[in-house]
Amino acid sequence: xxxxxxxxxxxxxxxxxxxxxxxxxxxxxxxxxxxxxxxxxxxxxxxxxxxxxxxxxxxxxxxxxxxxxxxxxxxxxxxxxxxxxxxxxxxxxxxxxxxxxxxxxxxxxxxxxxxxxxxxxxxxxxxxxxxxxxxxxxxxxxxxxxxxxxxxxxxxxxxxxxxxxxxxx
Numbered sequence: 001x002x003x004x005x006x007x008x009x010x011x012x013x014x015x016x017x018x019x020x021x022x023x024x025x026x027x028x029x030x031x032x033x034x035x036x037x038x039x040x041x042x043x044x045x046x047x048x049x050x051x052x053x054x055x056x057x058x059x060x061x062x063x064x065x066x067x068x069x070x071x072x073x074x075x076x077x078x079x080x081x082x083x084x085x086x087x088x089x090x091x092x093x094x095x096x097x098x099x100x101x102x103x104x105x106x107x108x109x110x111x112x113x114x115x116x117x118x119x120x121x122x123x124x125x126x127x128x129x130x131x132x133x134x135x136x137x138x139x140x141x142x143x144x145x146x147x148x149x150x151x152x153x154x155x156x157x158x159x160x161x162x163x164x165x166x167x168x169x
Contacts, residue, residue, distance in 0.1 A: 003108040003127050004100055011100060014135050015052060015093045018142050020157040022049060022089055025145070027082050029152050041148050042085075046078040048141045049089040051134060055096035058129045059103050063113035070117045100130065 022045055030042035039047075057064055066073045079085035108127040113120055124132070146156045155165035 003105050004103050007127070007130060008097070008100060010131075011055075011097065011135060014138060015089075015097075017157070017159045018048065018138055019086070019089060019093075021142050021145055021149070021159075022085055023082070024149050024154050024157065025082055025085060026152060026154055029154075030078075032148070032152060034148065034151055040078075041145075041152075042078045043075075044141060044145055044148065045085055046088070047075065048138065048145060049079065049085050050076055050092055051138045051141065052089070052096040053092035054134045054137075055130055056099045058112050058126050058134065059099045059107060061112070062110070063115055065115040065118065067117045096134075 025041060025045045030040060032041045033039060079088060103126075108130075109125050111123050112126045112129045113123040114129075114133070115121060142159075146159075149156050156163045158166040
């Protein structure tokens, strides 16, 4: 079995769970945050919606510098509606899945480096980057968003088993 063949089912499952969570983001609560140091709900959801796109950057390049020349990273602007959030996510998932499906084992085993202002943050095989920096990162922020939803009395979707709001998956 190829590396990609082992990753695609997990990618498909996790992106489907993530979309179900993003579908619940309440438009009237975009500015809500659980703490002054926390990001707003829409900032978190927008970040989550773009994460699958990092797959394309990982597979298509050997490295990326998130602060070239010392310029601070600039996140994409937050979505202005739930539909925009979902459209962004769906587009990023399609692009990511296509990049992943077309990757060879040789590509997936090649090193990939994350840089900040020319300084190496880490270098890992692309397969590890896709699993950790893309999928696990997406799972992490999806869980955060689930807490935001719960604190706003929005039904949290069942993911790996029933939630308090949904008895089944």
